[in-house]
Amino acid sequence: MTDRFFALIGGGSDEHAAIAATVARAPLLHIAYAQRGCLVVVERGASVVPVDDRGVVIGPLFAVGRRGQQHALSANEAAAVTASAGHHLTRAYWGGYVAILPAVGQDSVDVLRAPFGELPCFYARTGSRWIIASDVALLARYGGFQPSLDWAALARFLCAPTLRSSETCLRGLQEVRGGDRLTVAGPAATTACLWSPWTFAATDRQLLDPVEAARRLRADIVSAIATRGSTAKRSVLMLSGGLDSSVAACAAAQDGVALRCVNVRTNDPGGDERRYARSVCDHLGFALEERAFALDGIDLARSAAAALPRPVTRAFEYEARRQAYAVAAEVGADLVLTGGGGDNIFCSLQSVTPLLDCLASFPDRREFWRVAREISEFCDASLVTVVRRAWRRSWKKRRPIPTDVDLRFLSAAAREQAATLPRHPWLRPPKTVLPGKAAHVSLLLGTQHLTEDSDPQADRRLLSPLISQPVVELCLRIPSWMWFDRGCNRAVARHAFEADLPPDVAWRRSKGSPDSFLVEMFEANRDQIRALLLHGNLARHGLLDTDALSPHLDDVGPVHGSDHVRILRLVDIEAWTRCWPA
Known part of the structure; x- marks a missing residue:
């Protein structure tokens, strides 16, 4: 079950009727809303919360301060959502939702995406209508969207792969970012930011009691993971043995979430953290599956982001996920959790x-x-x-x-x-906002691709539950200096869970790294990398400096520095370009 959706705004009544007739013949789809010139189609079994007759919320929706998924809104809550053009959702709820809300008494429609929400929301204008969907496949199938590469946008992505904007790398396709609201009115479209980290980073919102900060952080993380875990029959956690994934495991244990852990190691000791993962699982009573990064699971010519409108997925990251998905299939889990984003929200600064x-x-x-x-x-x-x-x-x-x-x-x-x-x-x-807190906020950019670049067509959901809106908001209210203690950063999270974690994990300073596997990937695939980059789409469209690349690809000596990491990212992007018409 997924929450894929397609929406048509504007266009003629004949077109709405034609899509409705097509959907009626599709066994896996149904119409969730059809009023005020707005037609919304969702997969059967998708999470849909009506906003009276004024719109719908698609995807997981949770009320702040309460556990469990929200399946309905009271008349008062629906009125508050409508009156605020969706803003009330960002203040009283959280989750992975997209809300589509035709404005009452106006010829416009508001489309809102949850802050850090995993359900994508892409849109394009075709003629006199707007098409909006969770993925490119539905835009093409029901909206007639014809995807093609936008080489200028791709060049900007090459310059700053971690920078998030509404621009995708497909021509004419935009994205509603998490916490933003798109308003379409006839041929015009405007966006507004409804959720901002600066609201919670303000000096007058900071919590100055470290004991209270740790207590509240623990409570919010336990609640977020329990709430997310309640939407799955069974979950698998990618447990590296580092602090962040260990905190996620500990929080799951506090609320009895059904969990199997998996650790994926490198052959090099620098990326082998089994000792810590075993310690956590022994301490918490979870079963641990141990796997290794495998070169035979890597195909550099195949993009793991093939269905997405940006080349956001790295081959080595997908190899770790592939191992976790295999464990999930073995144990019948429909949700894979990670500790991703912990460094960012727990203020892992060296400044x-x-x-x-x-x-x-x-x-x-x-x-x-x-x-x-x-x-x-x-x-x-x-x-x-x-x-x-x-x-x-x-x-x-x-x-x-x-x-x-x-x-x-x-x-x-x-x-x-x-x-x-x-x-x-x-x-x-x-x-x-103070300078240290501003630096903390800048770290959040790294969390957006972890939550907002999900593939709704994937067989299993992948979530980073630490990057939940209530947890992020609380972390932003904790002063930057409070995150340092006992010669460690991320100290508030360590204090919050130290009573439930092994001491060698709670205050661990070292961090594992998969870099040795990236070196293996680079050395084992030099010929393929050379062919992909020197004779591929990026080179043909004049985006690469092949003269600068050639010496690195011809050098058969030991790998040094970090250029191999950059080159492998370029390979990931090259593979992605081959998934779309030029």
């Missing part, structure tokens, strides 16, 4: 900016010196160095946080597209 926040919050300086010592120990730098850097940083003028751009191996024409990249609103901190 002196939290010291500046601390100085602004505590005039007596005692907490400043405590945090300075913690950062010194964590970063393996002298206390004098940390304080000096903080002092220098305090004199610098506040500027927008720069976009993370990578221009390696791109042609001059592709690099020029970096100048046209949009500014992400999460990189423009208000003056009322």
Whole structure:
């Protein structure tokens, strides 16, 4: 069961009738809403919550402060949703939903996507109508959308793969980002941001009691994972043995979520964390399946993002998921969970900016010196160095946080597209937000692809439950300096779950890495990589600097540095281009 949907806004009554007739003959689809010039089609079994007769909410919807999925709205709640053009949903509910709400008394329709919601929402204008859907396949089947590559958009993606915008890499196709609202009225469309991290990062919203912060964080994570777990018959957790996935396992254990864990290791000790995963499972009473990254599971010419309008999935990431999906199939699980995004929401900074926040919050300086010592120990730098850097940083003028751009191996024409990249609103901190908290917010950009790039056509759902709206909002209210303690970062999460985790995991400083497997992938597939990049679509369309690439592909010596990681990302993008008409 999935929550795939298609919506037609505008167009003639004959077209609505034709689609309705087609749907009537489709055994897996049905009409969820057909009023006010708006037709909404969903898969049978999809989660659909009517908003009286004023629209529908598709996908998992949860009320803030209550567990369990919401299957209906009261008349008062429906009226509040309608009166606010959907804004009430972002304040009183959370989940993975998309809401489609024809405006009462107006010739317009509002389309809202949940903050960090996993149900995609793409849209395009064709003639006098708008077509909106969870995936490109439904847009093509019922809306007549003809996908083709947008090479300029793809060049921008090559420059900044982690930057999220409404632009996709298919011509004429846009996306409603999580927390945004699209309003279509005739031929015009406008977007508005309904949910912003800056609301919760404001100085006057910060929690200053560390004990209370840890207590509330624990409660919110346990509630989020229990609520998400309740939508599945059985779940599999990808347990690396690091802090974030271990916190997810611990939270699941507190509420009795039916869970099987899987650990995927590399052949190199740097990516073998079985010791920690075993410790967590022994402590919590979960069964653990141990698997290894396998080169024979990798086909670099095949994109794991073939059905998506951006090349967002990495081959090595999909190999880990493939192993987890295999375990899920063996145990009959319909949901795969990860600890993804924990570093981001738990403020995993290596920066002196939290010291500046601390100085602004505590005039007596005692907490400043405590945090300075913690950062010194964590970063393996002298206390004098940390304080000096903080002092220098305090004199610098506040500027927008720069976009993370990578221009390696791109042609001059592709690099020029970096100048046209949009500014992400999460990189423009208000003056009322302290610099360390602004840096924390910038980390959230890395969570968007984890939650918002889901494939609704996949056989099994993949969720990162730590990136749930209530958990993210609470983390943003915890001061940046509070996340440092005992020479570690992410300290509030460690305090929240240390009583339920093995000590060697709760305050573990080391982190595993799959980089050795990426080296194996690169070395074992040099010839294929060379053919894909030097003679593929990206090269033919002038987006790659093949002269810069060739020496790296011809060098048969040991791999050094990080260029192989960038090259493998380019391979992932090249494979994706072969899934769509040029």
